[in-house]
Structure formats: C-alpha cells, structure tokens
Amino acid sequence: MAIAVPSLNWLRVFEAAARSESFARAAEDLNMSTPSVSQQIRALEERLGRALFERHARSVVLTDAGVAYLPLVQQALQSVENATLGLFGANPTQQVFIQSVQIFAQGLLAPRLALFIEKYDNVAVTLNTGFRRLDSSAYFNDLEIVFGRQRTHGLDSDVLVGEELYPVARPDIADLINTPKDLLNFRLIEVAPERAGWHFLFDHYKLHAETPKFVYTDDTSTAMVMAQGGMGIAIARAPASNEAMKSGGLVPCLGGDAIHGPEFFHLVYRDCTTLRPAARLFRDWLLNWCSELRRATPTT
Incomplete structure (x- = not known):
C-alpha cells in the first residue's frame, strides 16, 4: 500500500525536534507550542x-x-x-544551480x-555532484552536466567534451608493460x-583475454587512488581524469597511446530560451x- 507524501510542515517540525532532541526546544525554534509539536510528530x-x-x-x-529518516528530510x-x-529570492537572476557528474565536477x-x-x-x-544519495531529480537545477552517448537528455543540450582513454599505473608497474598483452599480468581496475571499459580497450589492442584479473569500483577517481596504491592498472x-592522474603520481602505459571514447559530456537544460540570466551566463x-x-x- 502506497504511503501519501507527508505534509511539509510535519517534516519541518520533525527536523527541528530531531536536531534538538527536544519537543520543547523545537517548539521554541518554530514559535509553536510544545503540544502542537507533539501533535504534528504523532x-x-x-x-x-x-x-x-x-x-x-x-x-x-x-x-x-x-x-x-532525518538526513533525507534535511536534504x-x-x-x-x-x-x-x-527562483523567488531578492535577486533571483544572480543564482545558478548546477548538477554535474562527479568526474567532470572534480576533474x-x-x-x-x-x-x-x-x-x-x-x-x-551552487555546484552539486553525485555524492548525494537522493535522486538528483528531487533537486532544482538550472543546468545539468551528464555523460553518455549522444541522445536527447532534455529539450535542449550541448556537447561539452569527449574523452581519451589509455591505461595508467604507477611508474614501477608501467615500466613492465611493453605490449598490450603485458597488461594481463596485472589486475585491471574497472569502473x-x-x-x-577494459573490453573496449581490448578491442582496440586486438587483445583476446580469456581470464583477465579485474577489480571493480564505481568511480574513476577511486580507480586512480587504487592504482596509486599499486593494486593494478586503471583507465585514464x-x-x-588528468587532475586525479597527476595527483596520484600515475603515468601512461604503452607510450600513452590514447583511444577516442565513444561518449561525451553534455550540458542539458529544459529550454535555452527560458534559462535565467545567470544560468545563460554560465x-x-x-x-x-x-x-x-x-x-x-591532443588527439590521436
């Protein structure tokens, strides 16, 4: 059975009471009576x-x-x-809210x-990233930066930049990789x-790997840290990913032979003609x- 969305005022009272761990202090903060707070919590x-x-x-x-429930309500x-x-502040035209995939935002x-x-x-x-656990659709954004194949993400979109893929590792590991086949001697960090991912690179190298040794993560920056620790080889x-690669002391393998990735970062928004002035400037x-x-x- 579906639960109806609670009253916004109930949530506001719950947040105040939970934060202070006191119905009386919540009542004082919200200019309400303590019985009213208790009643709304109930x-x-x-x-x-x-x-x-x-x-x-x-x-x-x-x-x-x-x-x-508390952190979800607070967010x-x-x-x-x-x-x-x-949207309705004293100077709304000078606010811009941007949601971005993490690697573009950080790197x-x-x-x-x-x-x-x-x-x-x-x-x-205001720049938000995928660190939030809540669905980004629950948040107001003027603009959103997404990654994927060319398709209609919204009513309007712009292509920003693509990506060049190549294997990277610590210098001591990279020195041991002279041919694509040498990659298979190490763990391959897959996002x-x-x-x-790695199978895309295997196709480029015409490398037939029956049992590659993979370790998985869900984020390129984390993959770079894992490679920095000597766990194996990551994909730049x-x-x-340039900033993460540089800060991790990683170097290209195989001479830095880069492969054009098939996907791009896109800037998406509902309608260019209705963008607020600050969003249009951005x-x-x-x-x-x-x-x-x-x-x-550089391209290859």
Whole structure:
C-alpha cells in the first residue's frame, strides 16, 4: 500500500525536534507550542506507520527509523529552500544551480570555477555532484552536466567534451608493460558504470583475454587512488581524469597511446530560451571554455 507524501510542515517540525532532541526546544525554534509539536510528530508517525521518537519523561530520542529518516528530510528541506531562494529570492537572476557528474565536477569544473566567479562576481553558484544519495531529480537545477552517448537528455543540450582513454599505473608497474598483452599480468581496475571499459580497450589492442584479473569500483577517481596504491592498472579518461592522474603520481602505459571514447559530456537544460540570466551566463562561459579545451587536448 502506497504511503501519501507527508505534509511539509510535519517534516519541518520533525527536523527541528530531531536536531534538538527536544519537543520543547523545537517548539521554541518554530514559535509553536510544545503540544502542537507533539501533535504534528504523532500525525507524521501515524502517516508513516513507524515511531520516529522514543518518548521519555524529560527527553525524546530518535528511533532507528528516525535516525535513517532525518538526513533525507534535511536534504529535502534544504532543496526546497535553495529552489525558493533561487527562483523567488531578492535577486533571483544572480543564482545558478548546477548538477554535474562527479568526474567532470572534480576533474574539470571545480578547479576552474574561480575563473567564472572572477568574471561574474555577482553570480552565486551552487555546484552539486553525485555524492548525494537522493535522486538528483528531487533537486532544482538550472543546468545539468551528464555523460553518455549522444541522445536527447532534455529539450535542449550541448556537447561539452569527449574523452581519451589509455591505461595508467604507477611508474614501477608501467615500466613492465611493453605490449598490450603485458597488461594481463596485472589486475585491471574497472569502473563498473562506464560502458567504455577494459573490453573496449581490448578491442582496440586486438587483445583476446580469456581470464583477465579485474577489480571493480564505481568511480574513476577511486580507480586512480587504487592504482596509486599499486593494486593494478586503471583507465585514464582525459581530460576529466588528468587532475586525479597527476595527483596520484600515475603515468601512461604503452607510450600513452590514447583511444577516442565513444561518449561525451553534455550540458542539458529544459529550454535555452527560458534559462535565467545567470544560468545563460554560465552556459556561455562553459561552452567557450570547453571549446578551448577541445582545441588544446591532443588527439590521436
């Protein structure tokens, strides 16, 4: 049986009570009476069918269900607050909210975001990544940076940059790899969500591997750290992984022979004509910067 979405006010009261572990302090913070706080918490618990607090004579303590629920409620309330400020705040045209896949945010955008701020210092930027466990669709974003094959991600989209793939490892391991076949002497660190992984490279090298030794992760930056620790060989995804590769002291194997990846990063949004002014400024800046990046990136 589906549970109806609880009242936003119930969630606001729950968050205040959980944060302070006191119905009385929550009532003071929210300018309510303590019985009203207790009543709304009880209504929320009845709606969910689970107790969120253990009541004691002079205090309340979150149950296991309450502990699990609190961070999700806090993030949801913060999302509503951010969206409200962005859309209806005192100066809404100077807010831009961006959601980006982690590798692009960490490896390309975050290190250079100061260039945008320096040029448009009156624009407040919020950059979110896939670190959040909640579905990103629950959050308001002006723009979203995604990765995948060319397709319609939204009503409008722009191609930003592709990727060049090549194996990387610690220098002591890379020195032992003289031919593609030598790769099979080591563990190969595979980023499971990526479509263009080790088997894509095997096809390029015309390498037939019956029993490669894989170790899996779900993130390229983590793969780089694993390679830095000597676990094996990772796949660089230039230029997005350049910073992680450099900081990890990794070097290309096989002379850095790079392979064009089949997929691209895209900037997506609902409709270019309805972008808010700050989002339009960011889009123009990002497209110009990515154009320069493509020209500066060596290709094979």
